[in-house]
Amino acid sequence: MAGDERIVIVGAGVGGLRAAERLRELNFDGELVIIGDELRRPYHRPAISKHMVAGTTRPADLALKANIELDARWRLGTRATHLETDRRLVHLPGGEEMRYDGLIIATGVMPRHLIGAPRHDPRVRVLRTVEDALAVRAALAASDRPAVVIGGGLIGSEFAATMRQIGRDVTLVGHSLAPLHRFGPRVSKAVTEQHQRHRAGIAMSTLVRHWITTKHAVGLHLTTDQLLVASVVVLAIGSVPAVEWLRGSGLNIDDGILCDASLYAEGADDVVVVGDTARWPNLRFDEVPRRVEHWLNAVESGRAAAENLMAGRSRSEPYMPMPRAWSTQYGVRMQMAGIPSLGDDTVALDDGITGYVRKGQLVGICSWDRPKAMMQWTAELERRLPIPLTLPVPEPEEVMQPFPMNSSIPSISALAAELSN
Numbered sequence: 001m002a003g004d005e006r007i008v009i010v011g012a013g014v015g016g017l018r019a020a021e022r023l024r025e026l027n028f029d030g031e032l033v034i035i036g037d038e039l040r041r042p043y044h045r046p047a048i049s050k051h052m053v054a055g056t057t058r059p060a061d062l063a064l065k066a067n068i069e070l071d072a073r074w075r076l077g078t079r080a081t082h083l084e085t086d087r088r089l090v091h092l093p094g095g096e097e098m099r100y101d102g103l104i105i106a107t108g109v110m111p112r113h114l115i116g117a118p119r120h121d122p123r124v125r126v127l128r129t130v131e132d133a134l135a136v137r138a139a140l141a142a143s144d145r146p147a148v149v150i151g152g153g154l155i156g157s158e159f160a161a162t163m164r165q166i167g168r169d170v171t172l173v174g175h176s177l178a179p180l181h182r183f184g185p186r187v188s189k190a191v192t193e194q195h196q197r198h199r200a201g202i203a204m205s206t207l208v209r210h211w212i213t214t215k216h217a218v219g220l221h222l223t224t225d226q227l228l229v230a231s232v233v234v235l236a237i238g239s240v241p242a243v244e245w246l247r248g249s250g251l252n253i254d255d256g257i258l259c260d261a262s263l264y265a266e267g268a269d270d271v272v273v274v275g276d277t278a279r280w281p282n283l284r285f286d287e288v289p290r291r292v293e294h295w296l297n298a299v300e301s302g303r304a305a306a307e308n309l310m311a312g313r314s315r316s317e318p319y320m321p322m323p324r325a326w327s328t329q330y331g332v333r334m335q336m337a338g339i340p341s342l343g344d345d346t347v348a349l350d351d352g353i354t355g356y357v358r359k360g361q362l363v364g365i366c367s368w369d370r371p372k373a374m375m376q377w378t379a380e381l382e383r384r385l386p387i388p389l390t391l392p393v394p395e396p397e398e399v400m401q402p403f404p405m406n407s408s409i410p411s412i413s414a415l416a417a418e419l420s421n
């Protein structure tokens with residue numbers, strides 16, 4: 001590999017880090033530049049809604065380590081502002097242009113904004129970064145009034161559980177019927193009972209009608225006429241892919257970056273996409289491109305995308321993981337595998353596992369406090385949804401030339417065999 005070639009990674013989260021690591025494992029010896037708009041190196045983001053807001057972890061404890069010397073040029077606190085794929089340029093603030101031979105996009109997602117919420121008020125926060133968690137801690141320290149979290153999904157539910165664990169009153173507000181409603185009645189009931197047992201307030205099937213901010217508190221008037229007075233309000237109503245900077249680049253950025261099955265961005269031959277922001281068809285399930293917003297997917301797609309960038313588009317291999325994720329609430333582990341949201345029905349499987357079924361086929365599973373059974377059912381799901389032996393054949397004009405850097409690189413399977421020797 002020539003030493004004058006440069007791979008640029010935009011997004012210094014876990015996906016970007018694991019992609020960088022894999023490039024060096026595959027003996028990429030060119031220049032590696034990692035651009036991240038946060039001031040910190042990659043860290044364990046799932047801890048933000050758990051140990052970080054509880055105050056039981058320091059930011060330094062969350063830092064992720066690379067398993068190999070990266071020898072990378074870190075450009076932290078730097079936001080990529082634009083991409084020109086035809087000139088292979090990432091634009092940075094101040095008119096700076098960063099040329100690349102290969103580009104890895106790993107910019108993740110941004111919290112969704114709640115229309116009408118007073119976001120200028122320091123006590124109204126989202127939870128994505130270490131700085132967000134520190135700001136929530138500061139607001140909690142400034143007042144002993146209860147906390148409020150808007151959003152009955154995983155992050156909202158985790159935050160409510162964390163508040164109760166540190167002895168703070170909290171109300172979980174959501175517009176759905178119950179917390180984690182999208183996981184079906186069994187899971188939703190289990191988590192609701194946990195919140196009730198720990199005396200977390202639950203205000204579901206409601207929206208905020210008015211916000212009132214005073215020097216001492218934030219007030220929320222709900223459509224159910226309930227009035228909540230809070231020290232801090234966390235907005236946890238979902239996320240949107242961080243792709244604004246790609247507008248006008250020619251990439252398809254409709255709900256994430258549209259990719260082929262091997263994570264190559266549609267519309268560019270030297271750009272791969274990683275983690276929460278990649279929308280790709282997981283051929284294990286079907287040919288519909290979808291995003292997956294979970295930690296392990298960022299890790300595994302980071303490695304797969306790096307391998308495929310090194311192999312070149314024409315020799316790349318489809319990325320077909322069995323998605324797996326977890327959440328922790330009140331010290332209880334909730335686990336998911338497959339794609340539960342694909343299910344049009346749920347079934348009660350053995351050992352307290354909920355199954356999600358699409359046209360009679362098991363496509364996902366979820367459990368609450370059943371780690372052992374979950375391992376067995378994940379293996380079963382893998383058996384029922386095997387990696388397809390025959391893959392869709394691309395049209396001849398879609399077969400691209402390999403990435404020029406890798407002419408001396410053997411195929412991924414050969415590399416894997418070599419690495420395992």
Ligand SMILES: Cc1cc2nc3c(=O)[nH]c(=O)nc-3n(C[C@H](O)[C@H](O)[C@H](O)COP(=O)(O)OP(=O)(O)OC[C@H]3O[C@@H](n4cnc5c(N)ncnc54)[C@H](O)[C@@H]3O)c2cc1C
Pocket residue numbers: 010011012013014015016035036037038045046047048049078079080081106107108109127128155242245274275276277292293294295296298324325326327328
């Ligand atoms: C509070 C919270 C709790 C979570 N808990 C769990 C959990 O329990 N289990 C689980 O499986 N998953 C969890 N997740 C999801 C998991 O953290 C993500 O799936 C994972 O972090 C995705 O990694 P990523 O590298 O794709 O993106 P990220 O980790 O989001 O990293 C992307 C990075 O790119 C930066 N960036 C964005 N745009 C630009 C730009 N234009 N220029 C430069 N840099 C840019 C971002 O600021 C960020 O630093 C949680 C997420 C959050 C927010």
